[in-house]
């Protein structure tokens with residue numbers, strides 16, 4: 134049937150761009166009106182239709198007319214012929230006429246008809262259009278007037294060639310879910326409407342909430358399918374090649390380039406061909422994935438049967454984070470403990486720092502935490518709240534802070550302090566790493582000081598290393614509550630921050646927690662190991678290079694601006710790296726959604742009291758498709774476990790392409806040839822059925 138479509142498609146020479154017949158209407162009376170051919174009569178016969186409405190006059194011609202073969206008559210008598218088919222003819226004709234404007238009709242040299250791969254080339258633009266094989270179910274053809282036609286965005290060349298009674302809206306191809314449907318709507322709104330009822334379930338359900346509808350994704354890089362689908366000379370669809378034997382010439386055979394749909398842009402291996410992919414290219418780098426998964430596992434860790442309170446205010450599931458069980462009151466003046474806990478208010482995880490035995494004497498003290506909530510800086514562990522509690526059987530002060538899973542303190546990382554990492558060999562901190570710490574702490578202090586606050590504690594056990602070279606001050610706000618009655622001015626405290634900052638740099642540079650006991654030795658060591666700029670920066674922080682010199686964090690930041698720029702550049706590089714890593718995973722979410730839909734339908738034991746629902750109708754194809762994707766056996770009867778095959782099939786399904794596949798039932802008694810477009814439609818409609826609210830039985 135598709136092959137027979139070709140001949141009538143080519144007979145519409147009156148719309149040919151190159152045909153002299155098109156130039157005027159003088160030959161219209163000699164041409165049988167198509168409405169008569171298709172519908173038996175023309176509604177516009179008495180309303181100005183210029184064509185001839187007497188079929189008997191043409192019966193003789195039918196025998197000889199090279200365009201009006203008997204096949205064409207049979208075709209046109211099919212009641213379901215629609216404007217889509219009309220367009221097929223028009224487009225096909227345009228394709229052939231543009232190649233040779235002088236050719237008026239078919240002869241033995243005429244190219245074979247290609248129903249689903251049609252192209253039209255004019256001198257100014259190149260345009261390729263494919264036709265949905267579901268053309269038969271498209272809306273019936275409705276003649277339009279010239280005036281309405283002229284309102285459309287149809288290219289002018291077609292307006293010239295159109296006739297008032299036979300004008301056809303420009304056909305828009307099937308638009309898979311992954312295409313930018315907004316563009317389609319803009320270009321041909323009328324066609325979207327007609328597609329809704331036909332092949333594209335996504336468009337049909339456009340108004341409904343569907344958690345599985347993914348954002349439009351370009352399908353591929355070079356050679357990708359745009360909303361005007363490119364014709365592929367390598368299509369697997371034999372009918373698309375006009376019935377020519379696709380495999381007759383092996384030399385012509387090439388891979389279907391159009392279908393390399395799984396094309397995340399990512400790092401490229403040198404030793405593989407351009408079209409090849411490593412499995413690793415499709416996922417996050419292993420070490421990064423492992424790091425994230427470990428962090429997730431640490432976040433979700435629980436401690437069953439612990440002796441800790443079940444609830445501390447609205448926090449529950451406490452897990453201690455400090456692994457040394459020694460009471461240490463040197464920093465805050467009270468022994469401190471830290472726990473991971475989950476909030477029952479928002480479900481997030483927090484770090485709770487508890488100061489044991491703290492008695493609140495002044496309400497104002499705890500209110501000072503409010504000011505810390507305004508400090509929003511990437512190098513400060515955010516403080517959320519503070520409250521007192523008796524659930525630990527004492528009077529405790531609790532600070533609620535951001536939880537950073539699997540973080541270490543700088544002391545654990547560089548000074549071998551703390552049980553966990555004592556066996557690790559402590560290495561010299563490279564200058565670049567130290568500069569990175571310096572710039573981050575400078576940024577933290579800038580944010581703190583400009584809020585009229587002081588960090589008050591800048592020391593290695595209270596700075597968290599939350600990722601590679603990423604640090605955060607971790608004890609902010611605590612001293613403001615604990616030592617609320619202190620008489621020191623804020624300027625004084627901010628100066629002290631600078632001194633503490635300088636000491637931290639020297640301590641880390643020396644890899645020794647006690648180096649500051651011998652200031653001279655610390656400086657000597659530092660001068661040998663690091664650049665003069667870093668040494669001078671540390672000296673400036675400690676006491677200023679000149680006496681009575683004004684010192685504040687802004688001046689310091691000006692002094693290290695070149696380092697700030699290089700830190701900023703490193704941050705941008707990291708950002709690029711993360712974006713590239715993210716790109717690798719880009720398509721995976723889409724495929725997970727697709728798989729989820731498929732599995733909602735496949736093997737469903739019952740739907741609306743029908744135990745056979747998932748085995749019947751279009752669901753049966755989906756079941757066989759599942760077998761085709763996942764349960765194939767090779768010639769040696771080994772299971773085919775090929776991720777490439779799975780990804781290719783799923784991507785083709787997602788795109789709903791025309792390629793046909795053979796599905797065979799498990800008992801090998803039935804065999805179906807379906808294309809991905811039909812499978813996609815089946816999946817969409819089956820899933821939409823599941824989304825329907827269930828009918829309640831009374």
Ligand SMILES: Nc1ncnc2c1ncn2[C@@H]1O[C@H](COP(=O)(O)OP(=O)(O)OP(=O)(O)O)[C@@H](O)[C@H]1O
Nearest residue numbers: 454455461464471484535536537538540541542594
């Ligand atoms: N906000 C946080 N998020 C995640 N983990 C944290 C957080 N704060 C601290 N930790 C973890 O708790 C551990 C102990 O922190 P803490 O500040 O008590 O250090 P410490 O070395 O035990 O100091 P001290 O001897 O003063 O208690 C750290 O190693 C860190 O892994």
